[in-house]
Amino acid sequence: MINLNTRLQAVASLISDNSYIIDVGCDHALLSIYLVQTKKNIKVIASDINDNPLEIARENIKKYKLEKKIQVLKQDGIKNLDKAVDTIVISGMGGILISKILSDRQDLKNIKKIIVSPNNDFPIVRKTLMKLGFTIKDEKIILDRGKAYLVLKSVPGKKNYHDYFFGTLSNKSLETIYYYTNLLNTNTNILKSMPKKYILKRLKLKFQNKKIKKFLLTSPK
Ligand SMILES: C[S@@+](CC[C@H](N)C(=O)[O-])C[C@H]1O[C@@H](n2cnc3c(N)ncnc32)[C@H](O)[C@@H]1O
Incomplete structure (x- = not known):
């Protein structure tokens, strides 16, 4: 195989x-x-x-x-x-x-x-x-x-959630934490080198980072 x-x-x-x-x-x-x-x-x-x-x-x-x-x-x-x-x-x-x-x-x-x-x-x-x-x-x-x-x-089937960022991944498994921590690091690095004129793109990444930090800081379910 x-x-x-x-x-x-x-x-x-x-x-x-x-x-x-x-x-x-x-x-x-x-x-x-x-x-x-x-x-x-x-x-x-x-x-x-x-x-x-x-x-x-x-x-x-x-x-x-x-x-x-x-x-x-x-x-x-x-x-x-x-x-x-x-x-x-x-x-x-x-x-x-x-x-x-x-x-x-x-x-x-x-x-x-x-x-x-x-x-x-x-x-x-x-x-x-x-x-x-x-x-x-x-x-x-x-x-x-x-x-x-x-x-x-x-x-x-019908739409089953509104949070397109996390979907149903609200469980804080090791994998989920790893995934979103990586994304947070990637976004942070992109933001460091992205020129200030890309206002909307920067806002999108900052918004994502805020959500990820909140997710990582809340206690496990
Ligand atoms: C990185 S490979 C992914 C291969 C495999 N599906 C995997 O998950 O490992 C992406 C493949 O998508 C093909 N591809 C890119 N755009 C495509 C399109 N519009 N329609 C069909 N294939 C496309 C590329 O030629 C390439 O072979």
Whole structure:
């Protein structure tokens, strides 16, 4: 079986048997390969916008003799989508790009599950999912090789919270504390070097830092 890092294993753990998945921005296709090897009765499309990753994806798929089980597709986001696809996975991209990919496609009525793992700008992703008629069912922070990653699972449904910054991550687990402490440090460093003229961007980061400090200082639930 293919060796998958902890972050992608966490993404895979949110995908069910009996699904038809598109792995958008598949890059090396390691996640697609792992899914076919570990889930029952699934179909997978490994898609990417760029030729180089797709070439590597094809090589990896061939190495594991899965050419018949994984369809490789070159396309931008999910502009073309087989109507039978019911699960969208987008991981390892910026939150703004993930939101754009999802919003560019108006018709998501056949989609039963969207799993995303944004590298940044996660409040925008939460907001976009809700705007598109999805509710966030599960979210977790994964620690992988010293870095913290957010993974979200959403299903069709009504908006379930208003705080796009924390979502349902109000529990002060070790992972959550690590994630938000890192973000606080990153924001603080960005603010140090960001020219004063970027008033709105600076305000946004300061607002985030205020929320994180409050979260870190309040006693555990
Ligand atoms: C950093 S890799 C992430 C790979 C993998 N999904 C993961 O989580 O490790 C991002 C991939 O997204 C692809 N990509 C960027 N924009 C895209 C778009 N609009 N549509 C499809 N793929 C895109 C890139 O070519 C790249 O292979």
